[in-house]
Amino acid sequence: MKKYLSGASLIAVSAVICTAANAQVDQIVVTATKRAENAQDIPVAVQALGAETLEENRVDNFTDYLVQLPGVTAGGSGPGQNTIYIRGLASTTPNLTTAGVAGLAPNVALYLDEQPLSQPGRNLDVYAVDLERVEVLPGPQGTLFGASSQAGTVRLITNKPRIGEFEASASSSIETTKGGEMSNKFEGMLNIPVGDSFALRVVGYIDDQGGYIDNVPGTRDASESGRFRPEGTPRANGVPVSAQRAGFQSTSDLSGVTFLEADNANLVEEDFNDTQYTGFRASALYQINDDWSVTVMHARQDLEADGVFFADPELDEYDIQRFEDDRLDDDFHNTSWTVEGRIGALEALYTGAYTDRDTNQRVDYSDYLFVGQYLPDYICDYEVVYPSGAPMGTCQPPNLYVDSVTETKVFTHELRFNTPRENRLRATVGAFYSDLELTERNDFTYPGALNIINSDGSTGIGALPPNFPLTNGAATAGQIGNESDGGYFSDPGPFPDEVIFRNDILRTDKQFGVFGEINYELVPNVLTLTFGTRYYDIEVDFEGSANSAFDRLFPTTDSNGQPVESQCCGTNISAQFAPGNPFGAPDTASTDGFIFKGNVSWTPTDDLLFYATYSEGFRPGLLNRPGGAAGPGGFTVPFAIDTDEVTNYEIGWKMQLFQNQLQLNGNAFYVDISRLQTTIFDPSITNLFFSDNAANAEIMGVEGDVVWAPVALEGLTLSGAFSVLDTEIKEVLTPTNDVLAGEELAFAPNFQGNIRARYEWDVSNNYRAHIQSQVVYSGSSFSDIIEINKAKNDAWATLSASAGIHADHWSLEVYGENLGSTYGVLANNFVYDRERVTVLRPRTIGVRLGLTY
Template identity: 60%
Template sequence: MLKLSYGASVGALAVAIAGPAVAQEAVAPRQGGLNEIVVTATKRTESLQDVAISVNALGEDELDNLGVDTFGDYLDQLPSVTAGASGPGQSTIYIRGLASTTPNLTTAGVAGLAPNVALYLDEQPLAQPGRNLDVYAADLERIEVLGGPQGTLFGASSQAGVVRLITNKPSLSGFAAKAKAETSFTKGGETSYKGELMLNMPVTDRIALRGVVFLDDQGGYIDNVQGTRSMRDSARFREEGTVRYNGVPVSSGRAGFQSSPEDLAYIDSEVTFIEADNARLVEDNFNDTQYAGFRASALFEVNNDWTVTVSHMRQSLESDGVFFADPELDGLDDLEIQRFSDDRLEDDFSNTSWTVEGRIGALELLYTGAYTDRETQQNVGYSDYLFVGQYIPYYMCDTAVAYPGSVDVAPADPTCYAPNLSVSSNSDTTVFTQELRFSTPQDLRVRATVGGFYSDLTLKERNDYFYASEMVRGADGVTRGFAPIYPFTNTEVTGTTGRAFPGYFSDPGPLPEGAGFRNDVKRTDKQWGIFGEASFDIVPDVLTITGGARYYDVEVDLEGAATSAFCKLNSPIFGANAGVPVEDQVNIPGCGGGNLSLLYGPDNEFGNPDKATASGVIFKGTLTFTPTEDLLFYATYSEGFRPGLLNRPGGTQGPGDYVVPYELETDEVTNYEIGWKTELMDRQLRLNGSAFYVDISRLQTSIFDPNIVNLVYSDNAADARIYGVEGDFTVAPYAAPGLTVTGAFSFLDTKITEVLIPTNDVIEGESLAYAPEFQGNLRVRYEWDLSDSLTAHIMPQVNHSGSKYTDIIEINKLKLDSYTTFSMTAGVTADMWSAELFGENLTDTRAEVAGNFNFDVPRITTNRPLTVGLRVKFDY
């Protein structure tokens, strides 16, 4: 695994935020007029204007001009696309407002929903539960975004759309080299640097090699400022009548934990609160990030009909700090936060892919496969959990604090210890995919693409939750803190069989000192499918009907355990163990947690499902009308689905008759769409768009509601619908050579139509998450000749997004404000080099691009502050 040392922040560049939504050549033809855009959205090579699908694309020159490199950069170019982002390597894509929740990264393995937008690198799907791969956009030919369900050709995780990163392939045409370098300066933040080098080299007349290396060091801009925090802030000690910051009252139910005046009086007068102080972690601009890696590929042209392409990529991403702030805390500004643990992320992946293309008679054949191995090591500050975790005092305070009436067993001077909480999260994800498909010649009146697909994903995730980390023996003889213990499944180590159940565990133990809980899970997602699309020209070149179908079979399994250390020590709560030596506390009866193998194993005694399974057929139909060469209209019916999963706290009794389901069902979407592709005014104006209605059944969402269970779980919460109109335009007038005007827009109206869970967490009539009613952008680029060898350009940009919510769960929901940002670039270009000055977020706007409210405190992710810089490029 590639390892480098780095730091730097992933804040989205404002040039990315203000970019256009369609691909075209960076320079309009000097005589004016539009350029052709080529895509492979239907798994065939076609002109964008001939594809009866809502497709946005960014070409290679466009990506360079916009400074697009990272996940947030290229998604922000497209008005129909949003992302729930909490930092680099931690984002989830949403298209057309089909979103329900903000993912919780520390439970991605055990409770992460399958994505509903498929992320592809060339021919291989890379979407993963909980967190998408943040693939650095080095040496890309283009990025394509397909809106609406694309399940017939792209499978399970494409119910809202597909994002495809298409790399440049090795070329036999000759030696080529490209290099670019950039430095930028952020207001109030650190300097950033990046560099990229590409070489293409034919080895023989049949073999070519291509390689790219990159390094992107992004300076931080958020400050971790000094502060203190104590257990007095715990949700356990909320006063009666407390209302959350987002306006939702705290429940008075069984887990509402609003303390009585008598309990609060006792706590305030008798309890000693030891403060956590983050002085040692105070740092300006602490959210540094660095991307580093390479991609090497080889092309072997076996003969005129057959080629083999092999590619290998490695990327290392290392990030410090967090990318959200706490603007509601008194005394902090909008780029400051108080963190009490060392937040950091190492996210490394290697990816190997292979593609064989050829021809058998008239049939075109493509076989492709890929293997991806991703490892993440993350430390997450968890002190915010005390704002919603009502049980924290049980673990970190003396008995009299958790049970104020229990003075007969309470220490004379009860204490709550410093809440320096953190989570150590380690995951290893492997994905193996294969696809084989056949296509008939495109010039036939009846043409088809058929194939088969297989995917096998394994996600191993281990999270250790650290509470009081030191073993301290008090004067009363009670040891406070958490002893290092063994997972209760670990028969081989403990030698005890009475509580050692069969199941998966990744580490033989003991748990690290100070770890109070451990989630140790293995999740496997397997799927296979058979798919096909066929088109028939009812009237050649004028009227075409297309039909598609996919049979799918998906299986999701979950193994592992949630292990608790709390009754395996002489604790202030479980005082009955006082005097028992730590080494003898390995298997005290009644301790532990939940063994998922008991709940979901093939021989479980509860009758619960062994696996979450789904199979069926989805369909697509399109009627295309092309009255002239420059006009195309289409009407589409399409379906999509997303697989379910198993719930760790399945069977938990909620309010009334509600029971947390053991198995989450698939959610399904049905899309009705009309679209248009037009080139007007003698091909000086391109105007594309679509209008759609999406019907959503059994929408999946993650829920954190302590009134039900103190764990994240998932359910099919609601039915919903979406109305939308989206479009993009490009103007390249003959009368003004060098002038290109590009814009795009998206209008959405989303609504929950029926609530399926008998709780107050979801409300009928409310909007879906990450679904702004309007998004739009506009860019003008003008080029002119300075001399026979130099061309100048200037490019102002503006981007706007309406307000949006982060969740559909009322107690977890946060409203993000609308924003408008401005950027500009100006530079000169010669035959083989160019230099450009750029300014991003010129008005220094705090654009609220994402956020979460899972812990009853607002955590808002904003864009990077005002940034100016210089980039230079060389192209041989």
């Protein structure tokens, strides 16, 4: 029976085995060029974690494989809330409360087998169970993989059903974390053959991860608001903030104001960041005949998380103060199908997929207090905000939260053909289409707004008007279907009085592409030229509203006679991205064009490969909610931002030495970045997040991996990988002093690396034992390129170790992660002028039992 390997993206090598007879580095067949080829024979830079490496390092989720891959970093704040970055091509800290409204398109493509899963704002956190490998293809991959592969591609490759073989396995573990709770998990797999042409594979898992972050007692009041604390004032008068954050009454005498405290006493809890992954995956393979097969897969996962996964460096390690409940329910189901076979001499493949993801999240928004210039307008009496004499009155407790509901639906289709691989002239051609629809509703809730006293003596700000009509003058507010041309996506109301802002947005991203790559062996088996191109047509659209409730009367000057009109939020602040909108914004952010790739590879011997690559990548633009807002220096927030583009120059090498006992792979690269997109929160311009093409930048780097399996030391394997980066902003395009030339890019450590040693030996004819140790290091980096939003992530190193024994049908292992309890900072968020560091789990010791049949 003939089997054709499919592959919608890269693949790579890093699974290393040692055989008793002859220690060698194992070779893996990969599909980095969308053809099945030996990984060492393709001129592509690759990092990967093979099935054995995943098992040996107990990789289960996003953070587990992130720390194993030098050059790959992430911004975010916990499970289901991360954005992937490769080679330091990053600019900003993701903001989950506006992910759909203002989230940049991802610049790293995340694949599950043949289908892209990349989504704005937050990537799917797919549990890594029963995987064949996790693969990373760094550098622009746009010709074969499209817009979201500007900086690289990450692909999760699942194990497929196996015809004619019955397999069963189960694994269970229990762990204890220093200063935290117990964790436990169970995974099970069945591969069931049905006749000679059909097989079914089913995988299930449940992983309960105990918490390790403590919500500690604390109080907070509105005197700490950016509105009330000028830069340089002592803490007793309010914590200093950036001058760009300070409110227009920051120098007011507040001695007559009563500040009511927010107190988190009823929320205090140790180890409050519990997480549970629950899910299954079922796949079926039908071999129609020797030439054609069909594979169908359905996966379902529910991720539930409580609390937060970041800490406050001003408190004790792993401590935070939260004043409202934080919780996340992230559920997705995914169905994919692949048909592959042969049409004459051509290998053909069609693949499609549908993904539906729902997230319900509640986020404590109280940190907005520190930069919320206008927060007192919502939680303080009128006489505090606009005093007729000395400020007097009451400010309510600043406990704020956001209720966020999102639904993301994605359809993808790809059709491609390969000419025979034995020809000197080979080609891969195809077409791709995707349609993403993201509905997001965020309710910004200020409970204290119910108790403020207005200028006329009334109490409370007033309810948010239901779906304020924007483009349809004859519309009835609150009547669904006639508010505007764009439509709305939530109930018509009335909304809760304490909901002060509501973002209600539909975002659609549509992408069409035609791609091709041609290889020609100029000198057979020695010198090969490659040329690739892609035509793309992408359209990003917003429809919806951003409404506010604010019923009090506003003066035009403050107590000193200074104008305050422009400082205030106004009534019914709304934005509508739809035809005929009154603000003059474009209907869509659209782009089309071509990108190119060129490569020359030289194979002087079977064990040596050298290559040089030129490649291009891009990311689509998007629309801005506060388009047209005026900032300092004549800057105006653009209604739409342009694509950002990268040009990559790279040389690389792959070497197998000493009869394949030693493998050395590496590359050096230079990346030129034009019109780098970033998200900016600068209240001196507008009180909303907006995006802009902020700068031109460059990246230089070297990365590589080494594997040594010496014959003289049978059973020993040494492996390691590293990444060296030098990033710099060369030219600033946004004239607001938010970005500075000469600074580094975000999430770009100068050095990352790991080294692992594993030794296996036979205890008897039936038992084999192992010991293993690994060190992972990450250098320091910054969390943003926006000066007022960035903080430094300190360097860290961590040690893990394991020891175990296995027989034909069972295994037992004891292991330890982060043995030194390193307080390793994975990400940092300083958007609200307070550091919030996402850190590694403290020392964790566990035992794992595995069974196979």
